[in-house]
Amino acid sequence: MATADALPIGRAAEIIESAEIGQWGAVWRRLRRHRFAVLGAVVLGLFTAIAVLAPVIAPAGYDEQDLLRRYLTPSAQNLLGTDDLGRDVLTRLLYGARISLTVAFTATLVATIAGAALGAVAGYLGGWTEVVLMRLADIMLSLPQLPILIILSAALGPSLQTIVVVLVVFGWMGVARLTHGSVLALRHREFTEAARALGGGAVHNIVRHMLPNALAPIIVAATLGLGNRVILEATLSFLGLGINPPTPSWGNMLQNAQGYIWSEPWLAVYPGACIFLTVLAVNFLGDGLRDALDPRLKI
C-alpha cells in the first residue's frame, strides 16, 4: 500500500502529466485506456447514429404494411424478415431506436439537471428547503419504482410525452441526493467562504463553485441512469403503458411479438437484443467513466 508521502512513480508521473493536460484531459486519457468503456461508447454512438438517420437508412416506412408478405424469414429484401402485418422488421427496429433513445436521453438530461439543481439548492441553503426536498426524495425513493411508473402512465394516458414526464418526475432523486451530499461537504470549505466573502450570491456560488466540484458522481449516475431508462421505457411499452403502436419502440415490438411466440419466436429476439446491447454499452461506458473520473467513487 502506498502512503501519501511515498507515491509510486507511475502515480506521480500521472499527477505531473495531468497538471500539463488539465483535469478533463486526464479523464479522457484514463477513459481511453478502459477498453470496454471505449467499446461501449462506440456501440452507443452507433445506435445514436442509427436513431438520427433512421428515415434515411430505413429500407421502408415503419408502418408500411403488406399483408401478402407476412412472417417472412430474412431475405435480401427484408434483412430481418417481416412481422404479423408484413412490415419490415429492420425498419421498425431502426425507428424503435429513435423512440427508445429519444425518451431515455431526454428524460435523463432533464432529470439530471433537475436533480442536480434541487440537490445543490437543498445543500447550499439548508434549513427548511433542505428538510422538505430531501425528505421528499427519501419518500419517493422508498416507493417501488415500476408499479408507480405504471400507475402514473396509465393515469396520464400513455404517450411519448407522458413517459418522459413520468421518468423525470420519478428520476431526479438519486442525482439530488448525490449533489446534496457533495455540496454539504463543500459548503464550509475555505474557497466557498472566500467566494461568499467576495460577495458571490447563492446562484453564482452554486453554479461556479459547488456544481463543478460535484460533477464526477453526477456524470456517472446520469450515464448509468440512461441505461436504466432504456429498460424502463421498454418495460412500460411492453406492458402497453408506454409508446402506442403503430409507432415502433423496442418495448412495444416485443409486446406484439409475445402474441406470436409459438409460431414466430424470432420476432421476439431482435428488439430485446437491441435493448440489451444498448444498455450493456451504456453500463460499460458508465463503469469506465466511474474509474476515469474518480477511482474512489462508490456509486
Next chain:
Amino acid sequence: MRNYLLRRVLQMVVLLVFVTGLIYFVLNLFPGGPFDFLAFSSDPRDADPMAIQRLEALLGIDKPWYERYFTWFLGVLHGDFGTSWVMAVGIPVGDLLGQRIGNTLTLSITATVISLTIGLAIGIWSAVKQYSLSDNIATAFSFAGQSMPTFWLGLMLIIVFAVRLKWLPAGDIYTPGKADDVGDRVIHLILPVAVLSLIQIALWSRFVRSSMLEVLRQDFLRTARAKGVAERLVLGKHALRNALIPVITIVGLDIPNIFSGAVVTESIFNWPGMGKLYLDSVLRHDIPVSMGVLAVIAFLVIASNLLADVLYAVVDPRIRYD
C-alpha cells in the same frame, strides 16, 4: 435499542401515511369513474347524468380526494380495502388480495432465497479468486444480468425451454386438473423464479464481491492467519461475517425491485399473483384494486427497509442507535 425501535416504527407509520396519500392523489388523476360506461349506454335512463351523480354519491366518490383518502385509510385500519369496481364488481379488495398474495410470496421468497444463496457463493468465490478466470466470467455475467430487461429474459427462456425444447410449461401456476400435485407446481415455478433470480444474482454477487474484497484487506485477517487459524475458517468465519453486514442493507433495499420484477414476470408467465392483479387493475381502471395492491406493496417495502435497518444494528455492534 427499545427507543430506537419505537422511533423507527413511528417513522414507518408516518411514511406509510405520506406514501399512501401520495398514491391516492396520483390515482385521483385518472379520468372518469366506475360509472362512465353508463354515459354510452343505449338506455337513456342509464345515461342520465343525475343518475350517475347519484350512484357516485352512493359510493362516496363525489367528495374531494383527501376526504376519500381519509375514509379509505380508516377503513384499511379495520382491514377494509373497499370493493372492486370493474374486475370483480362488488367483491372486497381484501378478498382479491388474499387470493393472490400467497402466489406472489411463493414466487418472490423462492427467488430471494435462491438469489441470496447463489449470489453469496459467486460473490465470495470471485473475491477470494480476484482476477481469475472464474472471477472474470462472473463479472461478465453480472454486467449481462444488469443490462437485461426482465421481460425479454422471460420471453427468451420461454422460447428456449417451452417453445423449442418443450421441457417446461410456458406459464400458469399448475396444469389444469393438477392443482394438488406439488411436483407439477414446482415445474411451473422454475422459469419465473429463474427470471427473477438471474437478475438479482447479477446484482448481489457483485455487491458481495466488493464487500468481501474490502474485508479481505483488513489487518485482523492477517492476525488470524498469523495465529495459525485455518484458511477455511479465516474466510468462512472472520471474513464472511464482516462482509455480510452491508449485504443485509442492500438486500433490504432490493426487496422493492423483486416486487417490481414480479409485476412483469407474473404478467409474462400468467402467474395469478398480486403483480398481475395490479397490472390488470391498472389497465382496466379498477382503482380500488390498484390502490389496495399498492398499499400492500408499499407496506412490505417500508417494513423490509425497517427490518434491514434493525438487523443491521443488531448484527453490527459498532452501530449505535441513538
